[in-house]
């Protein structure tokens with residue numbers, strides 16, 4: 230689906246424990262398409278921890294650090310993580326056009342300097358834990374779907390490779406922005422899993438049908454007593470076309 234792998238699921242390794250993350254990465258190698266490391270893991274373990282996860286999992290890495298600051302600072306942050314060679318990296322679209330352009334230029338320049346493939350740079354639109362009421366409370370004119378559409382258009386204009394959004398918005402964004410724009414979708418829940426703190430959710434199958442490029446799934450897999458079986462169940466359901 231992305232980066233040459235048939236499995237569109239990136240598993241979110243949300244833990245502070247390097248041993249737990251590396252064990253999950255190794256165990257899930259054959260059952261997911263990539264690994265996602267975010268703020269919880271990175272804040273505790275930094276580059277060293279990410280290198281250990283990369284080594285254990287040997288899968289494409291989504292470094293989900295959601296940079297959001299002035300252009301010069303974000304460009305520096307992007308430069309600083311480039312030695313980790315992420316396949317996917319992200320910033321917040323609310324940082325604006327100039328910040329997103331600075332991030333993209335920094336990623337391209339530093340990748341060239343290091344002799345590595347640059348990451349596909351994404352921008353977060355509206356967090357999948359937020360609904361219409363949440364963004365209204367935060368002073369943003371709703372509904373969420375309009376805000377996601379505005380920010381995705383800005384992201385494309387700024388020259389980034391795609392967005393993080395809910396799969397609830399995927400069909401509209403796919404129509405707006407074409408087949409090559411990456412739609413990376415957290416908030417994915419099989420029918421047998423709890424929604425937790427996610428508010429804009431779809432099933433894995435709904436997400437793919439709507440045009441999502443990557444499905445980010447954490448707790449339904451990692452909190453399962455058998456993470457491998459949970460990941461396989463999602464894959465089997467997707468492959469068979471069952472409604473999950």
Ligand SMILES: O=c1ccn([C@@H]2O[C@H](COP(=O)(O)O)[C@@H](O)[C@H]2O)c(=O)[nH]1
Pocket residue numbers: 241242243267293353355356357358393394415416417425427445446447448449
């Ligand atoms: O809008 C967003 C952006 C990022 N995330 C991240 O995805 C995973 C989801 O984990 P689950 O356990 O499947 O809920 C998590 O790491 C978030 O930080 C998101 O959920 N929504």
